[in-house]
Amino acid sequence: MIPRKFEYLAPTTLAQAVSFLRKYKDAKVLSGGMSLIPMMKLRLVSPQYIVDINNIKGLNYIKDGGRVVRIGALARHADIEHSPIIKKKLPLLAEAAPQIADMQVRNLGTFIGSLAHADPAADWPASILALDAELVAQGTGKRRIKAVKFFKGPFETALKPTEILVEAVIPVPSGPKVGQAYLKFERKAGDYATVGVAASAVLNQKNEVQSLGIGLTAVAPAPFKATEAEEILLGQRPTKDLIEKAAQAAADMSDPSSDLRGSAEYKREMAKVFTRRALNKAFERAGVSV
């Protein structure tokens, strides 16, 4: 399958890349290309200009900033999968990474690119919603966008066409008891999620939930933070009953559509089941038995 013709631009600085986006209206940023290139081959998109950011130095990093971890635009899924920093500080991401696509795709596909692409069934968006991350967009200036304000709809984000997403700033959950989980329900190895649930919990010494983040993917037009589920557990000691109620609240917030991965009804049920399991696992890892 051959994409339509396009002009290839390979800037070596971010400023140059942004100037290309400002100059050419019909331009797309190429990072890992694991979604963009297949879409171009299927001619679902046919941009006139491709701005390849892979030649820009200094964008491939995972930095331990103490209370935050910073992930740069060219960090690949595989980099996250094998990063000791991620394993130690954000195990949720380390758990999600190997569940994305396959090794070859993880070797090229980028974390930031996946967020900017905003596929409603991708794994990273749910993860950063649960972790309450902030994203950094580079236009002529820089601005920070909270993850909850970033995802607008299927393949639609708060990013402007003249901006490039350059970094994610992810707070490291801290407190007396910390537990995280990413659970993905997939039809076959490497598939997109039928449902994916990310959960990040911090509990105090009395086992009360101090903070909680729950992100869901693939069960709504855009990934979402299950705030109503979070509220049920906040300040409470987790019990089977409360977890069940929270899982139901997450399912109620979902808005899945029927497709070959299942009917809407089935997916809503799976949203509930997997939210329950993700919460159980996160609490269990925090050392709190329910």
Next chain:
Amino acid sequence: MAAKKMVKQTEPAKKNVSVEINGVKYSYDVEPRLLLVHFIREYAGLTGTHIGCDTTNCGACTVLMQFDGKWKAIKSCTYFAVQANGKKILTIEGMAKGDELHPLQKAFWEHHGLQCGYCTPGMIMASAGFLMINPNPTEEEVRHGISGNLCRCTGYVNIVKAILAAAEEIRSSGKPVVEV
């Protein structure tokens, strides 16, 4: 009848792509939309790299590419040739040293890890990329490692056996997974 809308079509500039495949330099001016797999097969004439699904699913087009000095398995049907400019690539043709098969090739042969052989080049290159990440894998890890490669003949059983055997041989030889 309405006149056909005139679409202005300017021809995008061709770009020079110079790469090193299996230690040999190739340099051509190509259309930006040319996929790496077509560059390898049609420009460099190395047809060992196959095209299966053409949609990033089957892995038949898997090759190794060097990024910052490290080999990584990628799917060459989902990479533009222009992106590869200046890079080193290893394909199935570069695995054997003269008459001596690579341990993976030998193990696929000995363990009957192929039937029709179509997926084999991609399977072997993916395995090489995988063994560089995980030189001492369990069967489960091998299965996860090659989940981006489809084989419709073998049921994977002998492929997994072959990879485990090759991993063992490479470890005991003390040599790197690939030598260029």
